[in-house]
Amino acid sequence: MPTRTAPSRAELIADTALALLREHGMRGLTHRAVDERAGLPQGSTSNHARTRQALLEAAVRRLAELEARVLAPGELLTAGDPAGAAGAAWPTGAAEAAAGLARALHRYLTGSTDLLVCRYELALEATRRPALRAHYDEAGRRFREPLVALMTAAGSAEPERHALSVVAWAEGMMFACAVGSYHRAIPTEEELRRGCGELLRGMLGGDQSHGAVDHL
Known part of the structure:
Protein backbone atom coordinates (compact mmCIF):
# COMPACT_ATOMS: atom_id res chain seq x y z
CA MET A 1 0.00 0.00 0.00
CA PRO A 2 1.25 3.53 -0.74
CA THR A 3 2.53 5.47 2.23
CA ARG A 4 0.20 8.26 3.25
CA THR A 5 2.19 11.42 3.85
CA ALA A 6 1.36 13.69 6.75
CA PRO A 7 -0.27 17.00 5.80
CA SER A 8 1.96 20.03 5.65
CA ARG A 9 1.48 22.73 8.26
CA ALA A 14 -6.47 25.15 6.28
CA ASP A 15 -8.13 21.83 7.14
CA THR A 16 -8.60 22.96 10.72
CA ALA A 17 -10.08 26.26 9.55
CA LEU A 18 -12.61 24.32 7.47
CA ASP A 35 -3.87 26.82 16.88
CA GLU A 36 -5.75 25.17 19.72
CA ARG A 37 -7.73 22.77 17.55
CA ALA A 38 -4.71 21.76 15.47
CA GLY A 39 -2.45 21.37 18.51
CA LEU A 40 -0.03 23.98 17.23
CA PRO A 41 2.07 26.42 19.29
CA GLN A 42 0.27 29.70 19.85
CA GLY A 43 0.97 32.10 16.99
CA SER A 44 1.56 29.38 14.37
CA THR A 45 -1.54 30.25 12.38
CA SER A 46 -0.75 33.97 12.52
CA ASN A 47 2.74 33.26 11.15
CA HIS A 48 1.21 31.36 8.22
CA ALA A 49 -1.78 33.65 7.58
CA ARG A 50 -1.21 36.96 9.28
CA THR A 51 -4.63 38.49 8.69
CA ARG A 52 -8.16 37.13 8.79
CA GLN A 53 -8.39 37.73 5.05
CA ALA A 54 -5.33 35.53 4.50
CA LEU A 55 -6.79 32.80 6.69
CA LEU A 56 -10.06 32.88 4.76
CA GLU A 57 -8.18 32.74 1.47
CA ALA A 58 -6.28 29.69 2.69
CA ALA A 59 -9.59 28.04 3.57
CA VAL A 60 -10.99 28.84 0.11
CA ARG A 61 -7.93 27.36 -1.63
CA ARG A 62 -8.07 24.21 0.45
CA LEU A 63 -11.79 23.83 -0.06
CA ALA A 64 -11.35 24.07 -3.83
CA GLU A 65 -8.64 21.40 -3.70
CA LEU A 66 -10.79 19.02 -1.66
CA GLU A 67 -13.90 19.57 -3.77
CA ALA A 68 -11.91 18.99 -6.95
CA ARG A 69 -10.83 15.58 -5.64
CA VAL A 70 -14.46 14.61 -5.22
CA LEU A 71 -16.04 16.25 -8.25
CA ALA A 72 -13.08 15.58 -10.57
CA PRO A 73 -14.13 18.28 -13.06
CA GLY A 74 -11.38 17.29 -15.48
CA GLU A 75 -13.01 13.89 -15.94
CA LEU A 76 -16.36 15.23 -17.14
CA LEU A 77 -15.34 15.35 -20.79
CA THR A 78 -14.26 11.72 -20.73
CA ALA A 79 -17.08 10.27 -18.59
CA GLY A 80 -19.14 8.68 -21.32
CA ASP A 81 -22.36 6.72 -21.29
CA PRO A 82 -22.55 5.25 -24.83
CA ALA A 83 -25.59 3.13 -24.05
CA GLY A 84 -27.54 6.18 -22.96
CA ALA A 85 -26.81 8.02 -26.21
CA ALA A 86 -27.81 5.18 -28.54
CA GLY A 87 -30.66 6.17 -30.82
CA ALA A 88 -31.34 9.50 -29.13
CA ALA A 89 -31.93 12.53 -31.34
CA TRP A 90 -29.61 14.64 -29.23
CA PRO A 91 -26.48 16.62 -30.03
CA THR A 92 -23.44 14.38 -29.63
CA GLY A 93 -22.34 14.28 -26.01
CA ALA A 94 -25.59 15.28 -24.26
CA ALA A 95 -26.27 11.89 -22.69
CA GLU A 96 -22.61 11.62 -21.72
CA ALA A 97 -22.84 15.04 -20.11
CA ALA A 98 -25.86 14.06 -18.03
CA ALA A 99 -24.22 10.81 -16.94
CA GLY A 100 -20.93 12.45 -15.99
CA LEU A 101 -22.56 15.29 -14.08
CA ALA A 102 -24.86 12.91 -12.19
CA ARG A 103 -21.95 10.67 -11.25
CA ALA A 104 -19.91 13.59 -9.87
CA LEU A 105 -22.86 15.10 -8.03
CA HIS A 106 -23.88 11.79 -6.45
CA ARG A 107 -20.29 11.19 -5.31
CA TYR A 108 -20.30 14.60 -3.63
CA LEU A 109 -23.68 14.20 -1.98
CA THR A 110 -22.92 10.77 -0.56
CA GLY A 111 -19.55 11.61 0.94
CA SER A 112 -18.72 15.30 1.10
CA THR A 113 -21.64 17.39 2.30
CA ASP A 114 -19.41 18.68 5.12
CA LEU A 115 -17.46 20.52 2.43
CA LEU A 116 -20.69 22.01 1.17
CA VAL A 117 -21.44 23.58 4.55
CA CYS A 118 -17.97 25.17 4.50
CA ARG A 119 -18.57 26.50 1.01
CA TYR A 120 -21.80 28.18 2.07
CA GLU A 121 -20.06 29.83 5.00
CA LEU A 122 -17.27 31.15 2.78
CA ALA A 123 -19.62 32.20 -0.03
CA LEU A 124 -21.74 34.25 2.35
CA GLU A 125 -18.67 35.87 3.87
CA ALA A 126 -17.45 36.70 0.37
CA THR A 127 -20.55 38.82 -0.19
CA ARG A 128 -19.23 41.11 2.57
CA ARG A 129 -15.58 41.09 1.55
CA PRO A 130 -14.83 42.13 -2.06
CA ALA A 131 -11.24 40.86 -1.84
CA LEU A 132 -12.46 37.46 -0.71
CA ARG A 133 -15.11 37.48 -3.43
CA ALA A 134 -12.42 37.88 -6.08
CA HIS A 135 -10.39 35.06 -4.53
CA TYR A 136 -13.46 32.82 -4.22
CA ASP A 137 -14.46 33.41 -7.85
CA GLU A 138 -10.92 32.70 -9.06
CA ALA A 139 -10.84 29.42 -7.13
CA GLY A 140 -14.07 28.43 -8.87
CA ARG A 141 -12.53 28.64 -12.34
CA ARG A 142 -11.30 25.06 -12.07
CA PHE A 143 -14.95 24.00 -11.97
CA ARG A 144 -16.50 26.52 -14.36
CA GLU A 145 -14.12 26.07 -17.27
CA PRO A 146 -14.53 22.27 -17.63
CA LEU A 147 -18.29 22.71 -17.37
CA VAL A 148 -18.33 25.28 -20.15
CA ALA A 149 -16.21 22.90 -22.24
CA LEU A 150 -18.66 20.10 -21.45
CA MET A 151 -21.60 22.19 -22.62
CA THR A 152 -19.72 23.00 -25.83
CA ALA A 153 -19.03 19.31 -26.43
CA ALA A 154 -22.70 18.53 -25.77
CA GLY A 155 -23.70 20.85 -28.61
CA SER A 156 -24.60 24.05 -26.77
CA ALA A 157 -24.72 27.22 -28.83
CA GLU A 158 -24.41 29.25 -25.61
CA MET A 174 -26.95 20.16 -3.10
CA PHE A 175 -28.55 22.80 -0.89
CA ALA A 176 -31.74 20.75 -0.57
CA CYS A 177 -29.78 17.67 0.45
CA ALA A 178 -27.37 19.50 2.77
CA VAL A 179 -29.88 21.52 4.80
CA GLY A 180 -33.15 19.81 3.95
CA SER A 181 -34.94 22.70 2.25
CA TYR A 182 -37.06 20.04 0.51
CA HIS A 183 -35.86 16.95 2.34
CA ARG A 184 -32.45 15.52 3.11
CA ALA A 185 -32.88 12.27 1.22
CA ILE A 186 -30.13 11.96 -1.39
CA PRO A 187 -31.35 11.08 -4.90
CA THR A 188 -29.88 8.02 -6.56
CA GLU A 189 -27.36 8.49 -9.34
CA GLU A 190 -30.04 7.38 -11.80
CA GLU A 191 -32.48 10.00 -10.49
CA LEU A 192 -29.83 12.68 -10.80
CA ARG A 193 -29.00 11.53 -14.34
CA ARG A 194 -32.62 11.76 -15.38
CA GLY A 195 -33.06 15.16 -13.75
CA CYS A 196 -29.93 16.52 -15.39
CA GLY A 197 -31.01 14.95 -18.68
CA GLU A 198 -34.33 16.77 -18.52
CA LEU A 199 -32.52 20.05 -17.93
CA LEU A 200 -30.15 19.46 -20.84
CA ARG A 201 -33.03 18.43 -23.10
CA GLY A 202 -34.71 21.75 -22.43
CA MET A 203 -31.53 23.73 -23.09
CA LEU A 204 -29.98 21.84 -25.97
CA GLY A 205 -33.09 20.70 -27.79
CA GLY A 206 -33.83 17.33 -29.32
CA ASP A 207 -36.75 15.50 -30.84
CA GLN A 208 -38.79 14.12 -27.94
CA SER A 209 -40.51 11.68 -30.24
CA HIS A 210 -37.25 9.79 -30.65
CA GLY A 211 -37.19 8.77 -27.00
CA ALA A 212 -34.39 11.06 -25.88
CA VAL A 213 -36.04 11.51 -22.50
CA ASP A 214 -36.07 7.79 -21.85
CA HIS A 215 -32.39 7.47 -22.71
CA LEU A 216 -31.46 10.38 -20.45
Whole structure:
Protein backbone atom coordinates (compact mmCIF):
# COMPACT_ATOMS: atom_id res chain seq x y z
CA MET A 1 0.00 0.00 0.00
CA PRO A 2 1.25 3.53 -0.74
CA THR A 3 2.53 5.47 2.23
CA ARG A 4 0.20 8.26 3.25
CA THR A 5 2.19 11.42 3.85
CA ALA A 6 1.36 13.69 6.75
CA PRO A 7 -0.27 17.00 5.80
CA SER A 8 1.96 20.03 5.65
CA ARG A 9 1.48 22.73 8.26
CA ALA A 10 -0.30 24.86 5.66
CA GLU A 11 -2.72 22.01 4.92
CA LEU A 12 -3.24 21.34 8.63
CA ILE A 13 -4.09 24.98 9.25
CA ALA A 14 -6.47 25.15 6.28
CA ASP A 15 -8.13 21.83 7.14
CA THR A 16 -8.60 22.96 10.72
CA ALA A 17 -10.08 26.26 9.55
CA LEU A 18 -12.61 24.32 7.47
CA ALA A 19 -13.46 22.08 10.42
CA LEU A 20 -14.11 25.14 12.59
CA LEU A 21 -16.27 26.71 9.90
CA ARG A 22 -18.29 23.53 9.58
CA GLU A 23 -18.84 23.11 13.31
CA HIS A 24 -19.11 26.69 14.57
CA GLY A 25 -19.63 28.94 11.57
CA MET A 26 -17.68 32.08 10.76
CA ARG A 27 -17.64 33.29 14.39
CA GLY A 28 -15.78 30.17 15.44
CA LEU A 29 -12.89 30.74 13.04
CA THR A 30 -10.03 32.62 14.70
CA HIS A 31 -6.28 32.26 14.58
CA ARG A 32 -6.21 31.19 18.21
CA ALA A 33 -8.96 28.62 17.67
CA VAL A 34 -7.04 27.09 14.75
CA ASP A 35 -3.87 26.82 16.88
CA GLU A 36 -5.75 25.17 19.72
CA ARG A 37 -7.73 22.77 17.55
CA ALA A 38 -4.71 21.76 15.47
CA GLY A 39 -2.45 21.37 18.51
CA LEU A 40 -0.03 23.98 17.23
CA PRO A 41 2.07 26.42 19.29
CA GLN A 42 0.27 29.70 19.85
CA GLY A 43 0.97 32.10 16.99
CA SER A 44 1.56 29.38 14.37
CA THR A 45 -1.54 30.25 12.38
CA SER A 46 -0.75 33.97 12.52
CA ASN A 47 2.74 33.26 11.15
CA HIS A 48 1.21 31.36 8.22
CA ALA A 49 -1.78 33.65 7.58
CA ARG A 50 -1.21 36.96 9.28
CA THR A 51 -4.63 38.49 8.69
CA ARG A 52 -8.16 37.13 8.79
CA GLN A 53 -8.39 37.73 5.05
CA ALA A 54 -5.33 35.53 4.50
CA LEU A 55 -6.79 32.80 6.69
CA LEU A 56 -10.06 32.88 4.76
CA GLU A 57 -8.18 32.74 1.47
CA ALA A 58 -6.28 29.69 2.69
CA ALA A 59 -9.59 28.04 3.57
CA VAL A 60 -10.99 28.84 0.11
CA ARG A 61 -7.93 27.36 -1.63
CA ARG A 62 -8.07 24.21 0.45
CA LEU A 63 -11.79 23.83 -0.06
CA ALA A 64 -11.35 24.07 -3.83
CA GLU A 65 -8.64 21.40 -3.70
CA LEU A 66 -10.79 19.02 -1.66
CA GLU A 67 -13.90 19.57 -3.77
CA ALA A 68 -11.91 18.99 -6.95
CA ARG A 69 -10.83 15.58 -5.64
CA VAL A 70 -14.46 14.61 -5.22
CA LEU A 71 -16.04 16.25 -8.25
CA ALA A 72 -13.08 15.58 -10.57
CA PRO A 73 -14.13 18.28 -13.06
CA GLY A 74 -11.38 17.29 -15.48
CA GLU A 75 -13.01 13.89 -15.94
CA LEU A 76 -16.36 15.23 -17.14
CA LEU A 77 -15.34 15.35 -20.79
CA THR A 78 -14.26 11.72 -20.73
CA ALA A 79 -17.08 10.27 -18.59
CA GLY A 80 -19.14 8.68 -21.32
CA ASP A 81 -22.36 6.72 -21.29
CA PRO A 82 -22.55 5.25 -24.83
CA ALA A 83 -25.59 3.13 -24.05
CA GLY A 84 -27.54 6.18 -22.96
CA ALA A 85 -26.81 8.02 -26.21
CA ALA A 86 -27.81 5.18 -28.54
CA GLY A 87 -30.66 6.17 -30.82
CA ALA A 88 -31.34 9.50 -29.13
CA ALA A 89 -31.93 12.53 -31.34
CA TRP A 90 -29.61 14.64 -29.23
CA PRO A 91 -26.48 16.62 -30.03
CA THR A 92 -23.44 14.38 -29.63
CA GLY A 93 -22.34 14.28 -26.01
CA ALA A 94 -25.59 15.28 -24.26
CA ALA A 95 -26.27 11.89 -22.69
CA GLU A 96 -22.61 11.62 -21.72
CA ALA A 97 -22.84 15.04 -20.11
CA ALA A 98 -25.86 14.06 -18.03
CA ALA A 99 -24.22 10.81 -16.94
CA GLY A 100 -20.93 12.45 -15.99
CA LEU A 101 -22.56 15.29 -14.08
CA ALA A 102 -24.86 12.91 -12.19
CA ARG A 103 -21.95 10.67 -11.25
CA ALA A 104 -19.91 13.59 -9.87
CA LEU A 105 -22.86 15.10 -8.03
CA HIS A 106 -23.88 11.79 -6.45
CA ARG A 107 -20.29 11.19 -5.31
CA TYR A 108 -20.30 14.60 -3.63
CA LEU A 109 -23.68 14.20 -1.98
CA THR A 110 -22.92 10.77 -0.56
CA GLY A 111 -19.55 11.61 0.94
CA SER A 112 -18.72 15.30 1.10
CA THR A 113 -21.64 17.39 2.30
CA ASP A 114 -19.41 18.68 5.12
CA LEU A 115 -17.46 20.52 2.43
CA LEU A 116 -20.69 22.01 1.17
CA VAL A 117 -21.44 23.58 4.55
CA CYS A 118 -17.97 25.17 4.50
CA ARG A 119 -18.57 26.50 1.01
CA TYR A 120 -21.80 28.18 2.07
CA GLU A 121 -20.06 29.83 5.00
CA LEU A 122 -17.27 31.15 2.78
CA ALA A 123 -19.62 32.20 -0.03
CA LEU A 124 -21.74 34.25 2.35
CA GLU A 125 -18.67 35.87 3.87
CA ALA A 126 -17.45 36.70 0.37
CA THR A 127 -20.55 38.82 -0.19
CA ARG A 128 -19.23 41.11 2.57
CA ARG A 129 -15.58 41.09 1.55
CA PRO A 130 -14.83 42.13 -2.06
CA ALA A 131 -11.24 40.86 -1.84
CA LEU A 132 -12.46 37.46 -0.71
CA ARG A 133 -15.11 37.48 -3.43
CA ALA A 134 -12.42 37.88 -6.08
CA HIS A 135 -10.39 35.06 -4.53
CA TYR A 136 -13.46 32.82 -4.22
CA ASP A 137 -14.46 33.41 -7.85
CA GLU A 138 -10.92 32.70 -9.06
CA ALA A 139 -10.84 29.42 -7.13
CA GLY A 140 -14.07 28.43 -8.87
CA ARG A 141 -12.53 28.64 -12.34
CA ARG A 142 -11.30 25.06 -12.07
CA PHE A 143 -14.95 24.00 -11.97
CA ARG A 144 -16.50 26.52 -14.36
CA GLU A 145 -14.12 26.07 -17.27
CA PRO A 146 -14.53 22.27 -17.63
CA LEU A 147 -18.29 22.71 -17.37
CA VAL A 148 -18.33 25.28 -20.15
CA ALA A 149 -16.21 22.90 -22.24
CA LEU A 150 -18.66 20.10 -21.45
CA MET A 151 -21.60 22.19 -22.62
CA THR A 152 -19.72 23.00 -25.83
CA ALA A 153 -19.03 19.31 -26.43
CA ALA A 154 -22.70 18.53 -25.77
CA GLY A 155 -23.70 20.85 -28.61
CA SER A 156 -24.60 24.05 -26.77
CA ALA A 157 -24.72 27.22 -28.83
CA GLU A 158 -24.41 29.25 -25.61
CA PRO A 159 -22.12 27.19 -23.37
CA GLU A 160 -21.48 29.94 -20.81
CA ARG A 161 -25.17 30.55 -20.19
CA HIS A 162 -26.02 26.86 -20.18
CA ALA A 163 -23.16 26.11 -17.79
CA LEU A 164 -24.66 28.66 -15.39
CA SER A 165 -28.03 26.90 -15.61
CA VAL A 166 -26.42 23.53 -14.85
CA VAL A 167 -24.58 25.04 -11.88
CA ALA A 168 -27.83 26.55 -10.58
CA TRP A 169 -29.59 23.17 -10.85
CA ALA A 170 -26.73 21.34 -9.13
CA GLU A 171 -26.42 23.97 -6.40
CA GLY A 172 -30.13 23.76 -5.70
CA MET A 173 -29.94 19.99 -5.45
CA MET A 174 -26.95 20.16 -3.10
CA PHE A 175 -28.55 22.80 -0.89
CA ALA A 176 -31.74 20.75 -0.57
CA CYS A 177 -29.78 17.67 0.45
CA ALA A 178 -27.37 19.50 2.77
CA VAL A 179 -29.88 21.52 4.80
CA GLY A 180 -33.15 19.81 3.95
CA SER A 181 -34.94 22.70 2.25
CA TYR A 182 -37.06 20.04 0.51
CA HIS A 183 -35.86 16.95 2.34
CA ARG A 184 -32.45 15.52 3.11
CA ALA A 185 -32.88 12.27 1.22
CA ILE A 186 -30.13 11.96 -1.39
CA PRO A 187 -31.35 11.08 -4.90
CA THR A 188 -29.88 8.02 -6.56
CA GLU A 189 -27.36 8.49 -9.34
CA GLU A 190 -30.04 7.38 -11.80
CA GLU A 191 -32.48 10.00 -10.49
CA LEU A 192 -29.83 12.68 -10.80
CA ARG A 193 -29.00 11.53 -14.34
CA ARG A 194 -32.62 11.76 -15.38
CA GLY A 195 -33.06 15.16 -13.75
CA CYS A 196 -29.93 16.52 -15.39
CA GLY A 197 -31.01 14.95 -18.68
CA GLU A 198 -34.33 16.77 -18.52
CA LEU A 199 -32.52 20.05 -17.93
CA LEU A 200 -30.15 19.46 -20.84
CA ARG A 201 -33.03 18.43 -23.10
CA GLY A 202 -34.71 21.75 -22.43
CA MET A 203 -31.53 23.73 -23.09
CA LEU A 204 -29.98 21.84 -25.97
CA GLY A 205 -33.09 20.70 -27.79
CA GLY A 206 -33.83 17.33 -29.32
CA ASP A 207 -36.75 15.50 -30.84
CA GLN A 208 -38.79 14.12 -27.94
CA SER A 209 -40.51 11.68 -30.24
CA HIS A 210 -37.25 9.79 -30.65
CA GLY A 211 -37.19 8.77 -27.00
CA ALA A 212 -34.39 11.06 -25.88
CA VAL A 213 -36.04 11.51 -22.50
CA ASP A 214 -36.07 7.79 -21.85
CA HIS A 215 -32.39 7.47 -22.71
CA LEU A 216 -31.46 10.38 -20.45
